[in-house]
Amino acid sequence: MIYTLAASTLTVAAPLGCDTPAAEGAESVRARSDVLVTGADDEMLVLEVTEANKVVVRLPRLEVGQGVTTAVAMMIAEELDARLVDVSIPLAEARRKGNQYTGGSSSVSSLYGPARELAALARAKLVTAAARRWHIPARFLRTEGTRVIAPDGRSATFGSLTASAARVGRPAVSSKPKPVSKHRVIGRPTPRIDARDIVTGRAQYAGDLAVAGAKPTVVARPPTLGGRVRTLDDRAARAMPGVRAVVKVAGGVAVVADTFHHAFKARDALKITWVPGPLAALSDAEIRARLQAAVPRFGTPPRGSAQTEAKFEFAFVSHAPMEVLTAVADVRAHSAELWFASQSPMDARDSIASAIGLPASKVRVHVLRAGGSFGRRLNHDAALEAALVSKAAGRPVKLMWSRADDIRHGRMRPADHHRIRASHAGGRVVAFAHSVATVSETNDGLSAGVRPAAFARAAGPLPSHSGLYNFGSISGDWGSVDLAVPIGPWRSVSSGTSRTAEEIVVDEVARALGKDPVAFRRTTLRGKAVRAVLDKVAAAGEWGRALPAGQAQGVAVHEEYGSCVACLAEIDATDPKNPRVTKVVMAADVGTAVNPSGLEAQLMGTAVDGISTVLRAGLHIDRGAVRESSYADFRYARQRHAPLHFEAHIMPSRRAPGGAGELGVPAAAGAVANAYARATGSRPRRFPSTSEPSISEKVPMPSYSFVLNGERVTVEAPADMPLLWVLRDLLNVTGPKYGCGVGVCRACTSHLDGGEIQPCVVPVADCADREVTTIEGLADGNRLHPVQQAWLDCDVAQCGFCQPGQIMAAVALLKRTPRPSDADIDAIENVCRCGTYFRIREAIKKASVKFPGQAHDRIRSRSPTLPSASQRFAEDLHPGLFDRPAPSWARRRGETVELVDEAQGLLLAGTVAGLPV
Ligand code: FES
Ligand code: FES
Secondary structure: OOEEEOOOOOEEEEEOOOOOOOOOOOOOOOOOOOEEOOOHHHHEEEEEEOOOOOEEEOEOOOOOOOOHHHHHHHHHHHHHOOOHHHEEOOEOOOOOOOOOOOOOOOHHHHHHHHHHHHHHHHHHHHHHHHHHHHOOOHHHOEEEOOEEEOOOOOEEEHHHHHHHHOOOOOOOOOOOOOOHHHOOOOOOOOOOOOHHHHHOOOOOOHHHOOOOOOEEEEEEOOOOOOOEEEEEEOHHHHOOOOEEEEEEEOOEEEEEEOOHHHHHHHHHHOEEEEEOOOOOOOOHHHHHHHHHHHOOOOOOOOOOOEEEEEEEEEOEEEOOOOOOOEEEEEEOOOOEEEEEOOOOHHHHHHHHHHHHOOOHHHEEEEEOOOOOOOOHHHOOHHHHHHHHHHHHHOOOEEEEOOHHHHHHHOOEEOOEEEEEEEEEEOOEEEEEEEEEEEEEEOOOOOOOOEEOHHHHHHHOOOHHHHOOEOOOEEEEEEEEEEEOOOEOOOOOOOHHHHHHHHHHHHHHHHHHOOOOHHHHHHHHEOOHHHHHHHHHHHHHOOOOOOOOOOEEEEEEEEEEOOEEEEEEEEEEOOOOOOOEEEEEEEEEEOOOOOOHHHHHHHHHHHHHHHHHHHHHOOEOEEOOEEOOOOOOOOOOOOHHHOOOEEEEEEOOOOOOOOOOOOOHHHHHHHHHHHHHHHHHOOOOOEEOOOOOOOHHHHOOOOEEEEEEOOEEEEEEOOOOOEHHHHHHHHOOOOOOOOOOOOOOOOOOOEEEOOEEEOHHHOEHHHHOOOEEEOHHHOOEOOEOOHHHHHHHHOOOOOOOOOHHHHHHHHHHHHHHOOOOOHHHHHOOOOOOOOOOHHHHHHHHHHHHHHOOOOOOOOOOOOOOOOOOHHHOOOHHHOOOOOOOOOOOOOOOOOOOOOOEEOOOOEEOOOOOOOOOO
């Protein structure tokens, strides 16, 4: 049942009680009067038609780049016959009750029924209101373009009808959603509704907010996981200009300052000795050994069967969203207000309220869009920290984790160990056993014990229990090793490793039986839908085509969330230590694909996740500390690691939507691993491979004048203040993003005198009397730069956080090289954690055709002589696929670099010591 809320404008509401992924559309409904007078909309999805002719739905979900706001806008536009631009989907703040959870790839499937039903009822009431106004039978009226239209040509906007529609009781026309055959919006590839904001730098994330009085805040953290402050001498830090407060928190020591530059400098001036964390004696090798020992044993295999057995190790993996964790908190004596991106804001609100000693009803949580998540924002550690610092400092704060904080102290996909045994006889698999041991988080330090399997089993059945393959008797069990390591669900959760390992074994069984991997899967997969996606990729990807030595194809499938997917990958492993996936073909059956363009983007992202986690990116623990600290050593794929050729095939379906956001990871990872194995003749087993003085009161500041986006600006700032913080904290120019602060991620990319720079490593003093261009200065008024337009045309962005930097890098490239080759595009270093590389390539090529060839008005061609970040970092110094480099490294800036590659004279990946940040 859909309710009409008592309001002066048309406001309808659908219950949203679903806590689990529901692939079958509408939620259960309650039968009673359809007019609600109270604020029970907490549990509802609420649609309001405003007098300004906007259709507004406050979404109790988080936009992390997955495109849920666009998908919901499409559902609403479809049923209302409204223009997409007239539909607005702001994110709802934390509610008092109901379901406000974003996860499990459930958003679109759980909203598909309620959103369409809401809009269908609203349409019926608007038509009825128009019929009454015009004295025309309602059945003769139609709706189009956010208007009701009469046969004689009269028309009225929804906004002009909303007040009278609010008083319509029983509508005079059907209020049922359209049949699929009538869909005109759902199912049509549609650009994101927030794309223009993203490509112009206007999309706002938590770090971009200007909340009155909220001061930049960073935290000094211990070298080891779970370490604690032993002694603190903060006198030097407190005496530094711009420092507002120094506060001890559970995870370390927080510094509140006027800008992030001042906060980082004062953080580094703190003299802290640390009590080592509980894992200080533990390193990767021992964790792997413990996991191996914790894998539950198998029973006896069927008599007379042959065995294909394998063991697999997967490293810890960081979520590493491009937008580091950031939260604004304003905690007062009797109330608190917070702004951050959260996948579970109600839980966050409750636990923050309890930590700061306020009733939950006094804590308000505003939910902001996220610059990626991949499961990371199910936890709210930064927001909790921000609230505690705000309370202790007695002022609002904008707390940001540095990239190193995020990678070294953030949550991670747990390392795990798999043992799989396939028993075959008579040319078929008769039994399949898969046991796993995974790292579980404990709060009480290192536990030597291994959890009993019966306890760990609560984690759920093994994926092989889903019966994807007809493999006879299926068995398996879970074990775990408890460690004080922050663990968090990572895109595709346990399937990311379990199903990847199984798909590798399926290939090895096929080989043992002398069968082709695709043909073997075809005959053993149980489901028609999954066979169909396999057939699709085999045909579209020309499975079996001849390839030169060192190159090969690999294939894998996966089924979850009421959906299924297949992936075919081609790899060039001529240099086995530096392979490149050259082609990916994916096919997915997700039921109704509300926005095929968004779905394709999600599949692209999962393909890059597969490439990254199998070939490149993992975390390693060395004496209780995470070794990696940025994208330089947590080696998430870049443009040059994404295949030049990507195809997504979306299977036609009339089923209600299933889940899609996480679906592709295991298939992509499995296909990449299988391709690598076939190309090299190897058996990959370990992954991845390879007091409050103000600035002016304390110290007279030098001032710098430069031209920013065509306007001369003058700022007072220390000479060494990175341009990034001058732009963001002093000039409120927030298009350039912070993603690492050390010139590695390129999220801040802007131009200096027309040449590309990373403002996070360029001191403001170097910009005096020069010309700085950020994303905000690229467009000519409302006329987008050709590169921005190409980005819109190709619907490039997902979460959008990296995109200002990507666009500025692309503009710089096209200025240097108007017709760039694939190799030129590969040289772009900017990280996109959502994996939009395919569309970036397409957009650059499209823009290269239109690019004026002349310098853009504001972008002069003089190249800066500044050093580029790539001169300082060499992330590929350890390109070995399954190598384990074992360097020592600096834990914090200012510490000594202990290992330098003498031959190349470069800092090793992962060191940050000595960098000008
Ligand atoms: S913030 Fe990463 S390169 Fe500037
Ligand atoms: S990091 Fe999200 S779009 Fe690139």
